[in-house]
Amino acid sequence: MIKVDNLKKSFGNHEVLKDINLSIQPQEVVVVIGPSGSGKSTFLRCINQLETITDGHVFIEGIDVADKKTDINKVRTEVGMVFQHFHLFPHMTVLENIMLAPLKVRKAGAELSKEKGMQLLKKVGLEEKANVYPNSLSGGQKQRVAIARALAMEPKIMLFDEPTSALDPEMVGEVLEVMKQLAREGMTMVVVTHEMGFAREVGDRVIFMDSGYIVEENEPKQLFENPQHDRTKAFLSKIL
Amino acid sequence: MDFRFDIIIEYAPFLLKGTLLTVGLSLAGIVIGTVLGLFIGLGNMMRNRLLALPFKWYITFFRGTPLLVQILLIHFAVVPFFINGTNAIAAAIIALSLNAAAYIAEIFRAGIQSIDKGQMEAARSLGMTHVQAMRYVILPQAFKRMIPPLGNEFIVLIKDSSLASIVVAPELMYWVRNIQGQYFRVWEPYLTAAVIYLILTLTLSFILNRLERRLATE
Numbered sequence: 001m002i003k004v005d006n007l008k009k010s011f012g013n014h015e016v017l018k019d020i021n022l023s024i025q026p027q028e029v030v031v032v033i034g035p036s037g038s039g040k041s042t043f044l045r046c047i048n049q050l051e052t053i054t055d056g057h058v059f060i061e062g063i064d065v066a067d068k069k070t071d072i073n074k075v076r077t078e079v080g081m082v083f084q085h086f087h088l089f090p091h092m093t094v095l096e097n098i099m100l101a102p103l104k105v106r107k108a109g110a111e112l113s114k115e116k117g118m119q120l121l122k123k124v125g126l127e128e129k130a131n132v133y134p135n136s137l138s139g140g141q142k143q144r145v146a147i148a149r150a151l152a153m154e155p156k157i158m159l160f161d162e163p164t165s166a167l168d169p170e171m172v173g174e175v176l177e178v179m180k181q182l183a184r185e186g187m188t189m190v191v192v193t194h195e196m197g198f199a200r201e202v203g204d205r206v207i208f209m210d211s212g213y214i215v216e217e218n219e220p221k222q223l224f225e226n227p228q229h230d231r232t233k234a235f236l237s238k239i240l
Numbered sequence: 241m242d243f244r245f246d247i248i249i250e251y252a253p254f255l256l257k258g259t260l261l262t263v264g265l266s267l268a269g270i271v272i273g274t275v276l277g278l279f280i281g282l283g284n285m286m287r288n289r290l291l292a293l294p295f296k297w298y299i300t301f302f303r304g305t306p307l308l309v310q311i312l313l314i315h316f317a318v319v320p321f322f323i324n325g326t327n328a329i330a331a332a333i334i335a336l337s338l339n340a341a342a343y344i345a346e347i348f349r350a351g352i353q354s355i356d357k358g359q360m361e362a363a364r365s366l367g368m369t370h371v372q373a374m375r376y377v378i379l380p381q382a383f384k385r386m387i388p389p390l391g392n393e394f395i396v397l398i399k400d401s402s403l404a405s406i407v408v409a410p411e412l413m414y415w416v417r418n419i420q421g422q423y424f425r426v427w428e429p430y431l432t433a434a435v436i437y438l439i440l441t442l443t444l445s446f447i448l449n450r451l452e453r454r455l456a457t458e
Contacts, residue, residue: 076365087359105368
């Protein structure tokens with residue numbers, strides 16, 4: 001479903017991603033871990049081209065996202081993204097946030113978009129917040145709305161960029177719960193996170209990145225209990 | 241000191257006419273300046289440095305030279321270059337609009353650039369085009385932040401329209417200076433002018449305050 005070949009990304013002279021190769025199957029939940037500055041977020045942002053690729057290829061369902069002939073907007077409708085800092089649109093109500101893309105990009109029509117929006121709000125447990133502005137929500141609620149907004153486009157892949165890192169500890173659970181449900185429903189997910197419990201419980205595969213490389217990848221149980229590389233061991237010993 | 245209200249009453253019809261022209265010049269400047277300012281502001285923000293250069297020069301020139309010089313230049317040199325003779329009102333409108341556009345362009349740029357980059361990324365990640373993201377996500381938020389500085393600029397514009405009297409556009413200051421010329425009085429005409437300008441600018445700030453409050457999302 002996602003195939004990454006020799007992906008390289010530099011910011012000026014600073015090479016952030018050095019040579020990334022990876023293949024992700026449909027319905028797979030891939031969790032990316034690693035120290036800060038290891039390139040995890042950049043890697044995620046290269047998948048939907050929020051960062052332009054310096055070298056190599058990313059294919060989504062066989063489509064080369066960096067190809068000039070590719071309509072990247074069309075690709076992005078299939079790839080939802082959830083950000084660390086939510087990035088809800090503050091001038092719109094919660095429901096309007098969710099309806100915007102279906103209305104303007106999918107041209108789904110007001111009634112259908114609204115119905116879909118309410119359905120999604122119910123799914124993330126925030127039906128009663130439909131008509132309030134994001135400012136009045138807690139961090140956890142904001143992130144659940146952000147997830148609903150991404151789901152409104154009915155994407156085939158969801159990218160999560162440290163979705164719980166900006167949350168107060170007591171709100172992490174409600175967001176992870178929504179993500180777990182999504183995983184159970186068979187969504188293909190790539191999750192950058194520091195939540196090792198989530199990685200262990202939900203991940204089909206865990207990828208450990210360090211200084212621009214994928215150092216090690218394995219099933220969660222294997223990787224956490226029996227890491228092969230020294231750098232993986234050093235990282236895990238610091239956080240577990 | 242005696243204050244001769246009779247002079248003001250005698251001149252009232254002319255002062256009214258002058259005030260209307262002052263409002264007209266200001267409104268024209270606001271409307272044309274805003275449209276032009278948006279265009280120049282977007283031009284100034286283009287990634288292509290070469291294409292953005294003329295817009296930068298425009299802003300540098302009109303912000304860096306006195307409005308009085310611009311009015312004289314346009315009235316006595318630019319307008320006669322294109323048409324036979326000149327027209328004080330047209331020259332004043334052109335000068336005020338071009339001048340305001342330079343400042344408004346910067347207000348637009350600051351407004352747009354003040355919106356968190358994440359807003360654009362979130363919009364684009366949902367599959368919106370750059371134009372859609374601007375139209376539905378960035379500009380509505382930027383516009384709200386632009387109201388206070390735009391209000392400032394509009395107030396400056398009302399006050400600066402008085403400079404049009406130098407090229408004998410018959411606006412408020414023109415008639416006020418006539419009073420001084422005819423009666424050799426200074427307090428009555430200039431205090432009257434001050435009060436009328438104050439009424440105009442206060443009215444405008446009141447309207448803008450209302451608008452700002454209506455757009456609040458809390």
